[in-house]
Amino acid sequence: MPELLQGTALMWYIANNEHWRTWTSFIGSFQEFFLPRDYFSKLLEKVTRRKKGIDEPFKMYMENCSLIELMQLAEEFEELERDRETSGNTLGRTGHD
Secondary structure: OHHHOOHHHHHHHHHHHHHOOOHHHHHHHHHHHHOOOOHHHHHHHHHHHOOOOOOOOHHHHHHHHOHHHHHHHHHHHHHHHHHHHHHOOOEOOOEOO
């Protein structure tokens, strides 16, 4: 993993890497530390409002947006965010799995 990270993310990883036992734990911690709490709900809102531009070719619209996949991904992350909020999870800041 350290080969993929740089700067603040690398420093954060080095300081915390002994605390994660699963990929899911790492991802939850990473998201909590680096993303605003409402990131995924805003992403979902942005994706659901995305419309094809008047002069935008349909093929480009589909390549750039892949709306259905983005919506599914955003919904999954929204569910993770809700779970994290209801569990009082503070991974990445004070405690870890």
